[in-house]
Amino acid sequence: MRNGPLRILFTSAGRRVELAQCFRAAASRRDVSCEIHACDLDPELSPACQTADARFVVPKCTDPSYVGILQEYCRTRSIDLLVPTIDPELPPLAAARDDFAEAGTFVHVSCAETIDIVRDKQKTIEALAASGVPVPRTASVEEARHSSGAWPFPAFIKPSGGSASRGIGILQGPEDFRGKYDEPMIVQEFLRGPEYTVNVYVDRNGKLLSAVPHIRLSVRAGEVEKGRTERNPAFWEIAERVVSALPGPRGAMCFQLIVDPEKGPRVFEINARFGGGYPLADHAGARFAESLLADLLGQPECASNEWRDGVTMLRYDAAVFDG
Structure with a gap:
């Protein structure tokens, strides 16, 4: 006790x-x-x-x-x-x-080697591709600029180390490249289709215990505002490959993908932490937080795929008062 x-x-x-x-x-x-x-x-x-x-x-x-x-x-x-x-x-x-x-x-937090990969979007894409994860075509801004004649437009541009949708934009053509950027940038092929976040839980032995996808129905400041859990066996297979691509994942993580009607699913980002939309997965029965606490208490981890499909989260603003 x-x-x-x-x-x-x-x-x-x-x-x-x-x-x-x-x-x-x-x-x-x-x-x-x-x-x-x-x-x-x-x-x-x-x-x-x-x-x-x-x-x-x-x-x-x-x-x-x-x-x-x-x-x-x-x-x-x-x-x-x-x-x-x-x-x-x-x-x-x-x-x-x-x-x-x-x-x-x-x-x-996962090991330093994993964090080094996921904090660099270029390294992330390279590691995922090597593990067989479907990813969008990606290049540094310099590579894309020099091959602009062969690069498909429109295209996404974003900071290689960015988060929370900071600095992202759309290039309509090679004329939209700026002469100089303040930080390393990458360019990715433009994807169309529904966007998903997949919350995953990896136990202390590196085994994937749970993968809970939700469709991002509405997003504000890079964080899901309205979402719905959606069970898809293909996403579990992708989650297994994502986990195998990383040298030391641990605990709760999430990755984002777009299901393009022509290209299929493409994973474009990993967050090696509790994502902003985790409360939806938790309410659906994912039990990631409880699994961590169980491990701390010396008990078996309890995250699993026994979660509810079709659970919807609708966020709204609330106030906290002090004084």
Whole structure:
């Protein structure tokens, strides 16, 4: 029997109120108490921080002191589990996850080699293609510019290390290339058709336990606003290949694909963390959060493919009041 609550820290917590609620519910199903901690640049203006049991301020995740501040907090507060929520913090946390583990905190992050791949969209496409995953034609902006006569337009352009739909655009023709870009960019063939997110869970042995696709009916700021779970055996096969393409995936991840009516499904991005649409998979019965907690408690992981098809999520704005 465990003494005391499970202490869970959400970093860059922002608006992840729903994600924290998933973990509270998972702890309740495991019959253990749960204490939610959260941090952000300005915790007083973060809904997730405001609804947590404890909150604190941190610098940007690119600050050299970021990891050290988290380690000290985890040590003094006896944090059991640290859950990152944005892509830029994954590399420093992956590099330090063994140090956290020695101090008693499990960081929900894949190995550094996996993070290095998924944080670079060009490397992602190359790794997926080598594993037999269907991917869109992709090139660096320089390669696409020099072969513009052979490159099919329109085409997508996006930062190689971007996230949350930052910096994406559409090139109608070679004349739309800018003379210079502020960061590495890639160009991908333009895909048409419905877009899906597939939430997957990989156990501590690297085995895929669950893959829950949802169609993205409506998106806001790169995050699903309206979605519906949709069971498709072809997506499970793709998920197996995605997992095999990575050297050390662990826990909850998600990837995005478009089902083009002519080319078929094409995977174009991986997020090696809980995605913004995970609450839909959780409500459908995916149990990823509960599986992580079970593992922490020394119990068998419980994520599986016994989830409900056709579950719809319709998000709306809510307010958190303080004072």
